[in-house]
Amino acid sequence: MNEATPTNSNQPESVYGEIGLWIAILADLTIFTLMFATVLYYRGFNPELYVQSQARLDQFIALINTLLLLTSSFFVVLSIHKARSWDWPMSGRFLLAGMACGVGFIGMKFIEYGDKFEAGINLRTNEFFMFYFMTTILHLVHVLIGLGVLTIIRLGFPARGVVAKGRLFALEAGGVFWHMVDLLWVILMAVVYLAR
Amino acid sequence: MTIREILDAGGRVWLILLTLTISSYLLAEDFATRGGLVIMAGLFAFAFIKARLIIRHFMEVKHAPLALRIAFDVWAVVGFCSLVGVAWYGHEGLLN
Known part of the structure; x- marks a missing residue:
C-alpha cells in the first residue's frame, strides 16, 4: 500500500466512518446513475425536444454552482486536514467556509428555479423539464441533508482544548457524504445541462 | 497555512477539477445545436474523471482497502459505459 502511517482517524488501509456509510454512498451513486441513464434513454425517443428544452436552461448558473460545490468540498478537505493536526479553530473556519459555499449553491438554485417559474416552465411543461426538476430537486435534498450534517458537526466542535477523537471521526464521515453530493452534481451537470 | 501546504492538502486536485x-x-x-456523440462521450468522460478524482483524493479512497477501491472503479467504468451506451442507442435512432 501507499502509506505506512495512519492517514485518518482509524488505521492504515482503512476508510472514514464505517462500512455502512460506504455501502450507502455506493447505493446512492448507483441510483443516481440509473436515473441519469433513464433520462438519456427517453432522450433517444425525441432528441430535438431535449436539445431545445436544454437550451432554455441557464448553463452559466450551473457552471457557477459546480465551481461552488468543488470549492466547498475542498474547504471541507482543508478542515479535516487541520483537524488532524488538532488545529480546531482553523478547522472550524474552513468548515464554515465550505458550508457558506453550500448555502451559495442553494441560493443560486432558487434564482434558477425562480427564473424557470417566471418563464412559465414547471414539472409538467414537458418530459425534459420533468427530468430536470426531478434530478435537480433530488440532488438539492442531498445538499440540504449534507448541510444539516455539517452544521451538527460544526456545533459539536470543541470550544477550547478538550477534544474527543469522535469529533474527527464525525467530521471525516460528514465530509465523505458532502463529497458525494459534489460528485453527483458533477455528473448531473454533464447529463442534464451539457449533453446535447 | 502556506501555499505549499494548501496545494499538498488537495489544492492541486481542486485546481485540476x-x-x-x-x-x-x-x-x-x-447549447442550442445538437452535438455529436463524440462530444457527449467527451463530456461524460470528463465528468467521470472528475468523479474519480473526488473519490480518490477528497474521500481519500486511495487509502482504502482494495475491495472498496475496486467497487468505486467498477461504478465509474460501468456508469460511464452505460451512459455513453444509452446515449449512443438513442443517437443512432435505434429507439424509433
Missing part, C-alpha cells in the same frame, strides 16, 4: 469543469463548459458551448 476547476480546469476540467471550465473545459467541459467550453466544450459544450453553443
Whole structure:
C-alpha cells in the first residue's frame, strides 16, 4: 500500500466512518446513475425536444454552482486536514467556509428555479423539464441533508482544548457524504445541462 | 497555512477539477445545436474523471482497502459505459 502511517482517524488501509456509510454512498451513486441513464434513454425517443428544452436552461448558473460545490468540498478537505493536526479553530473556519459555499449553491438554485417559474416552465411543461426538476430537486435534498450534517458537526466542535477523537471521526464521515453530493452534481451537470 | 501546504492538502486536485469543469463548459458551448456523440462521450468522460478524482483524493479512497477501491472503479467504468451506451442507442435512432 501507499502509506505506512495512519492517514485518518482509524488505521492504515482503512476508510472514514464505517462500512455502512460506504455501502450507502455506493447505493446512492448507483441510483443516481440509473436515473441519469433513464433520462438519456427517453432522450433517444425525441432528441430535438431535449436539445431545445436544454437550451432554455441557464448553463452559466450551473457552471457557477459546480465551481461552488468543488470549492466547498475542498474547504471541507482543508478542515479535516487541520483537524488532524488538532488545529480546531482553523478547522472550524474552513468548515464554515465550505458550508457558506453550500448555502451559495442553494441560493443560486432558487434564482434558477425562480427564473424557470417566471418563464412559465414547471414539472409538467414537458418530459425534459420533468427530468430536470426531478434530478435537480433530488440532488438539492442531498445538499440540504449534507448541510444539516455539517452544521451538527460544526456545533459539536470543541470550544477550547478538550477534544474527543469522535469529533474527527464525525467530521471525516460528514465530509465523505458532502463529497458525494459534489460528485453527483458533477455528473448531473454533464447529463442534464451539457449533453446535447 | 502556506501555499505549499494548501496545494499538498488537495489544492492541486481542486485546481485540476476547476480546469476540467471550465473545459467541459467550453466544450459544450453553443447549447442550442445538437452535438455529436463524440462530444457527449467527451463530456461524460470528463465528468467521470472528475468523479474519480473526488473519490480518490477528497474521500481519500486511495487509502482504502482494495475491495472498496475496486467497487468505486467498477461504478465509474460501468456508469460511464452505460451512459455513453444509452446515449449512443438513442443517437443512432435505434429507439424509433
